[in-house]
Amino acid sequence: MINAQGMMLSVLGQDYFVSYNRVPWLRNARVSSALNVRMAGPNAIEWPELDVDLEIESLKHPERYPLVMKRSPLDVI
Secondary structure (H helix, E strand, C coil), X not given: CECXXXXXXXXXXXXXXXECCCCHHHCCCCHHHHHCCEEXXXXXXXXCCCCEEEEXXXXXXXXXCCCCCCCCCCXXX
16 A cells, blocks of 8 residues: 555565655655565565665664664765
8 A cells, every 4th residue: 555644565474554754765756666675685675776775673663763864974065
């Protein structure tokens, strides 16, 4: 399921809602790219077309994984 707030994922028999607020890279992705998600080892999932990886633990306990963007000295202000 995909809606205006995010998408539902079923991973290893568990369903998770992935909010665009927590994973903003999915917000403007093509549906085909958002649906192209696969396991990346035993503890993570990935969207290869979007270059996005998430630990499964972050789906179970999002409060433990705050979204933090670090600025690089090379970023243009």
